[in-house]
Amino acid sequence: MNKLxxxxxxxxxxxxxxxxxxxxxxxxxxxxxxxxxxxxxxQTYVINGSGDVDHPFVFKGDSTGTVLKGCSAIKVxxxxxxxxxxxxxxxxxxxKQNKALIDIDKKKSGVHDVTISNCKFEHSVPFNDRDSDSQxxxxxxxxxxxxxxxxxxEGKKNRLPIIHVQSKNRxxxxxxxxxxxxxxxxGEALEAVRIGLGDGPAECTLASNTFFKYHGDxxxxxxxxxxxxxxxxxxxxxxxxxxxxxxxNSIVEENVFSYANTPLRISGKGHKIFDxxxxxxxxxxIVLMTGGPNYNPVSNNExxxxxxxxxxxxxxxxxxxxxxxxxxxxxxxxxxxGNSINSPLQDVTFLKSSFSxxxxxxxxxxxxxTLKEMIFK
Numbered sequence: 001m002n003k004l005x006x007x008x009x010x011x012x013x014x015x016x017x018x019x020x021x022x023x024x025x026x027x028x029x030x031x032x033x034x035x036x037x038x039x040x041x042x043q044t045y046v047i048n049g050s051g052d053v054d055h056p057f058v059f060k061g062d063s064t065g066t067v068l069k070g071c072s073a074i075k076v077x078x079x080x081x082x083x084x085x086x087x088x089x090x091x092x093x094x095x096k097q098n099k100a101l102i103d104i105d106k107k108k109s110g111v112h113d114v115t116i117s118n119c120k121f122e123h124s125v126p127f128n129d130r131d132s133d134s135q136x137x138x139x140x141x142x143x144x145x146x147x148x149x150x151x152x153x154e155g156k157k158n159r160l161p162i163i164h165v166q167s168k169n170r171x172x173x174x175x176x177x178x179x180x181x182x183x184x185x186x187g188e189a190l191e192a193v194r195i196g197l198g199d200g201p202a203e204c205t206l207a208s209n210t211f212f213k214y215h216g217d218x219x220x221x222x223x224x225x226x227x228x229x230x231x232x233x234x235x236x237x238x239x240x241x242x243x244x245x246x247x248x249n250s251i252v253e254e255n256v257f258s259y260a261n262t263p264l265r266i267s268g269k270g271h272k273i274f275d276x277x278x279x280x281x282x283x284x285x286i287v288l289m290t291g292g293p294n295y296n297p298v299s300n301n302e303x304x305x306x307x308x309x310x311x312x313x314x315x316x317x318x319x320x321x322x323x324x325x326x327x328x329x330x331x332x333x334x335x336x337x338g339n340s341i342n343s344p345l346q347d348v349t350f351l352k353s354s355f356s357x358x359x360x361x362x363x364x365x366x367x368x369x370t371l372k373e374m375i376f377k
Contacts, residue, residue: 018042018071018094028057028078036066036086044073044098051080053113061085065120073098076143077105079112086119092127093136100140100164111143119151127157131187135159142166152178156216159189165204167196167225172204179220180212184239190216196225198246198294205229212236218262219243223250226268235260244268245289248296252276262287265317268296273303284315288329288350292322299327306334312345325352 021042026034028049034057051057057080060066065087073093074083088101101121104114121138128134137160138153146169153162162179165172172195179192192214196202202225211234214220220238221230224246232254235241241263244250249270257263259280264273267289278285285308291297312334316326332347 018092018097021071021097026059028059028081030055030057030080033058033060036061036068038062038064038066040066040068040072042070042072043068044071044075046075047078047081050078051082053080056080056082056113056115058082058084061087065118068101071098073101073103075103075105076114077111079110079114081113082115082117084115084117084119088119088121088138090123090125092134095136098136100137102139103137104139104141104143104146106143106169113145114143115147115149116151117147117149121151121153121156121162123155123157129158129185129187131159135189137161137164139163141172142169144170145172147173147175148177149173150176152180153192154178154181156182156190157185159185159187161189161191161194161222163193165193165195165202165225167200167202170203172202173207175205175207175209177209178212179209179214182214182216184215185217188217191222192216192220194219194222194224195228196223196246198224201226202228205231206233207231209233210236211238211241213238215239219245219265223247226250229253230255234258235263240265244271246294246296247271257281257285262315265289266301267291267298269299269301271301273301274305276306277309278306278312279309284313285311286313287315287317288326290316290318290322290326291324292319295322297324297327298329301326301329303329303331304333308334308336308345310336310338312336326350327352 021044023044025046028047028051030052065085067087067089069089071093091101104111135158156162192211195204211220218240220240221242223244226248228250230242230252234256236258238260241257241260242252243265245267248268252273254275256277262283263278263281263285265287288298289295329350334345336343336345
């Protein structure tokens, strides 16, 4: 039932592939419900106004999940809004018109308290990838108290992450979602989730998500903001896992990395890495980056109470003009588990002097295992 809102419909004519696009402007009110028909094609919805804390405005698909195709998109300029039961299928939008399939941006209206739940985002047909000319996000977040929960994201092919969260927003929660079946992209720039752009803290939690066969980028989850929590996520048969690329003081806790190439990459200081499981990974379990112009030096990080199945390798990733070696990296109370052994790793603290750019050195961590600091060119 639709109630308590104002609708304004207009027609926008463009010269892009979205040649004829209808824009529907909805004025949200507390307790209002707007239900879409079964199929939407080439239509943008702009949600203005506001619900309230006890009576959010609900924007929803029909009982089977409305399919939104073509240039369809949603712009949320309202607070206390609940989006649910939507299926975005094989969309191709124009970035100058809509930078995301769902764009939540407080820039002009101070948006907060938006939830996206039980939605499906899917691209299952060929995509004419023209790099920046065909780029767009699936969800863009620049607002406080946004929750993205119990959604699925599959098959994205074009440039820009599935979800991007701007820094300096409070209480963003991304939990219980599925990200999967994304093929390698020649130009990369196709992370599943990117948090921040190296411009401050983000009070963001990424929890209990599953990433399966995700190969779109060397960073499946790219963290470029401080004080991010990454808890209880699973990375299965992915090209990569978590990259703390431009971050300080983040927490990586209770994640499972199974059969990934580079499960965890670290730059920055003050991180705590604990209670994670690493199993069957093809590259180093943990990669430490050298510091330089765009990467913060790695220092004062604590890696403890993690479980490594069959092997334990740490890699050192170097670039030209990036020569600040990791310092004060504390590893303690970690374990290697195999068919015949359950061996605690020797506690060790890496200092700058532990690393050599000219040779591969070894540190003995137990009678059965050796920690190799592998140099990648």
